[in-house]
Amino acid sequence: MIRIRNLTKVYRSASGNVRALDNVNLDIEKGDIFGVIGLSGAGKSTLLRCINMLEKPTSGSIEIDGVEMTRLSPNELKEMRKKIGMIFQHFNLLSSRTVRGNVAFPLEIAGLDRETINKKVENLLKLVGLSDKAESYPSQLSGGQKQRVGIARALANDPKVLLCDEATSALDPETTLSILNLLKDINRQLGITIVLITHEMNVIKQICNKVAVIEKSRVVEQGPLLEIFSNPTTEIARNFLKSVTLSQLPEELKDRITNLNHGHLEDKIVKISFFGEITAQPVISDIVRKFDVDANILYGNIDHIQGTPCGTLVVELRGNNGGTGEALEYLKKLGLNVEVVENV
Amino acid sequence: MSETLNLLLLATWQTVYMVAVSVLIAAVFGVPLGVLLMVTGRGQILQNDLLNKVLGTVVNVLRSVPFIILLIVLIPFTRWLVGKAIGTTAAIVPLSAAAIPFMGRLTETALREVDRGVIEAAQAMGASPLQIITRVLIPEALPSIAAGITITTINLVGYSAMAGVIGGGGLGDLAVRYGYQRFMLDIMLYTVAILVVMVQLIQVAGDLCVRRLSKNR
Ligand SMILES: Nc1ncnc2c1ncn2[C@@H]1O[C@H](COP(=O)(O)OP(=O)(O)OP(=O)(O)O)[C@@H](O)[C@H]1O
Ligand SMILES: [Mg+2]
Numbered sequence: 001m002i003r004i005r006n007l008t009k010v011y012r013s014a015s016g017n018v019r020a021l022d023n024v025n026l027d028i029e030k031g032d033i034f035g036v037i038g039l040s041g042a043g044k045s046t047l048l049r050c051i052n053m054l055e056k057p058t059s060g061s062i063e064i065d066g067v068e069m070t071r072l073s074p075n076e077l078k079e080m081r082k083k084i085g086m087i088f089q090h091f092n093l094l095s096s097r098t099v100r101g102n103v104a105f106p107l108e109i110a111g112l113d114r115e116t117i118n119k120k121v122e123n124l125l126k127l128v129g130l131s132d133k134a135e136s137y138p139s140q141l142s143g144g145q146k147q148r149v150g151i152a153r154a155l156a157n158d159p160k161v162l163l164c165d166e167a168t169s170a171l172d173p174e175t176t177l178s179i180l181n182l183l184k185d186i187n188r189q190l191g192i193t194i195v196l197i198t199h200e201m202n203v204i205k206q207i208c209n210k211v212a213v214i215e216k217s218r219v220v221e222q223g224p225l226l227e228i229f230s231n232p233t234t235e236i237a238r239n240f241l242k243s244v245t246l247s248q249l250p251e252e253l254k255d256r257i258t259n260l261n262h263g264h265l266e267d268k269i270v271k272i273s274f275f276g277e278i279t280a281q282p283v284i285s286d287i288v289r290k291f292d293v294d295a296n297i298l299y300g301n302i303d304h305i306q307g308t309p310c311g312t313l314v315v316e317l318r319g320n321n322g323g324t325g326e327a328l329e330y331l332k333k334l335g336l337n338v339e340v341v342e343n344v
Numbered sequence: 345m346s347e348t349l350n351l352l353l354l355a356t357w358q359t360v361y362m363v364a365v366s367v368l369i370a371a372v373f374g375v376p377l378g379v380l381l382m383v384t385g386r387g388q389i390l391q392n393d394l395l396n397k398v399l400g401t402v403v404n405v406l407r408s409v410p411f412i413i414l415l416i417v418l419i420p421f422t423r424w425l426v427g428k429a430i431g432t433t434a435a436i437v438p439l440s441a442a443a444i445p446f447m448g449r450l451t452e453t454a455l456r457e458v459d460r461g462v463i464e465a466a467q468a469m470g471a472s473p474l475q476i477i478t479r480v481l482i483p484e485a486l487p488s489i490a491a492g493i494t495i496t497t498i499n500l501v502g503y504s505a506m507a508g509v510i511g512g513g514g515l516g517d518l519a520v521r522y523g524y525q526r527f528m529l530d531i532m533l534y535t536v537a538i539l540v541v542m543v544q545l546i547q548v549a550g551d552l553c554v555r556r557l558s559k560n561r
Contacts, residue, residue: 052468081470092461095561096483106469108479137560157469 001193002028002051002161007060009046020046022217024060028195028210033187035208035225036197037240043217044197048163051195052084053077065160082110085154085192089166091146093138099125099149100134106156124152128182144175151182155190162186164196168203180206201240205229205305213237226308230275230337241273253299253314267318269298270328273337275310283334284315287327293319314341352534355518358432359542362507362514363500365436370443370496375489377403377444378451379477385456389463389473403445411503414438415510422510435512439503443496450492454485487558494550498543505539515539 009021020043028034049055062069107117128148168176212222302311384396415438422437423429505516515535523532
């Protein structure tokens with residue numbers, strides 16, 4: 001669906017050149033909800049904006065449905081862009097138009113007649129649940145409602161791809177969830193491929209089936225979400241994972257962990273993350289029996305990512321005569337993601 | 345008394361006529377000029393450094409010439425354009441010539457205020473530059489453009505006071521010829537009062553327009 005090869009983008013300015021993308025390769029398949037995650041300044045927006053040529057790549061190729069984007073004439077590009085929807089962090093709605101007018105905008109651009117436009121706008125507003133706000137102006141809407149308008153507008157010309165640049169970063173967690181669910185529905189119902197960039201792992205976890213991690217202008221990791229989750233090979237991916245799991249630890253528990261850490265040398269606080277079939281619970285009783293350690297479960301959390309159970313367990317292990325170390329080895333051998341918590 | 349009234353009425357009409365026609369011309373030419381200045385600017389949708397530079401220079405030159413000099417320098421041009429160099433209609437030419445670049449700059453500034461992201465969104469939807477200008481830039485900047493027209497109109501009221509130099513008449517001219525040179529203080533006061541009221545009315549009407557246009561934004 002989208003095939004990116006050796007994509008490089010260099011911004012040239014008086015103050016020097018910035019290599020925002022360095023030899024990026026990505027394959028996004030039809031129907032994917034493809035997440036791109038990375039720290040601020042990593043090049044995420046640049047990557048997304050290259051896909052619809054808002055930024056001209058310095059070199060490399062971007063193919064969408066077999067069409068080489070970098071070689072399109074201005075007119076061909078305009079036509080192609082009508083099939084690529086885009087939504088933005090700050091919504092970018094026309095303040096001079098009502099909700100209806102905003103959603104109608106891309107249809108006017110495409111030159112459809114009034115009647116068709118009206119009909120489509122009604123349907124789109126229904127899809128995003130804003131039929132009752134048709135005559136409101138953007139300034140009269142909440143952030144979540146504005147993004148719904150943005151989504152309706154992006155879907156107006158029946159795009160094959162929807163590009164989302166930090167689409168939920170300006171929203172509170174609850175609204176974020178509702179927007180993500182809407183995107184998921186759209187992906188399922190309309191079969192639209194979604195490319196979504198964010199710096200929040202939680203967003204990726206909610207809806208993406210594939211993910212690419214971008215660091216310092218390079219894609220350092222990409223693949224199915226579960227694979228990356230269960231086996232992150234780069235430091236940055238691990239850090240993002242930590243941000244999902246550890247950020248959810250309650251405050252008081254963090255305090256407790258900090259205090260416990262100063263105890264007996266062999267006592268360890270470990271964080272065990274599991275994905276899929278292996279669940280940690282029986283494993284804990286296993287090590288208690290086998291290695292003569294006490295296991296005190298401090299925190300547990302089970303989640304589902306695309307139907308696969310995954311979770312985190314924070315366990316305090318107290319052992320003697322190297323029991324703790326052996327237990328840790330054993331857990332690792334089982335394929336669990338084990339991490340000794342030094343400090344929280 | 346009735347003679348004074350007649351003088352005042354005629355002068356008021358002349359001022360209104362000069363200002364109204366000039367502001368119309370200023371808007372008709374100044375807004376597109378402002379659009380050109382904006383869209384050809386660095387990093388804009390139709391970036392064109394040469395055109396931008398040329399237009400910018402012309403605008404700056406016109407704006408830096410004092411109006412009283414513009415009035416005289418343009419006499420040959422005025423004669424060519426309207427067939428005479430003296431009179432109220434003739435005064436419209438230099439007034440417009442001063443107002444067009446002013447209006448152009450104000451429009452340019454107004455358009456620059458339009459959120460980049462909104463322009464980008466339109467581009468991402470496949471809008472052409474012309475569509476972006478007519479459906480995004482101008483509608484989004486309309487309240488600011490209306491405010492610019494208000495300022496231009498008030499400036500023109502001021503400039504029109506100098507139209508007497510080329511026989512344009514108007515309130516300013518009346519104040520100078522009767523109030524100052526013949527020392528008829530009452531006429532001086534009346535003209536000033538009318539001008540104050542006129543400027544006030546323009547401001548209020550302009551503000552009202554701006555407010556209506558930016559309603560709900
Ligand atoms: N128009 C530009 N001109 C020059 N440099 C730019 C431009 N846009 C981005 N950059 C630089 O390119 C790099 C990547 O920027 P980009 O916006 O793609 O990052 P990002 O991953 O989206 O970050 P964020 O999460 O903060 O949005 C940054 O170093 C940025 O300063
Ligand atoms: Mg960004």
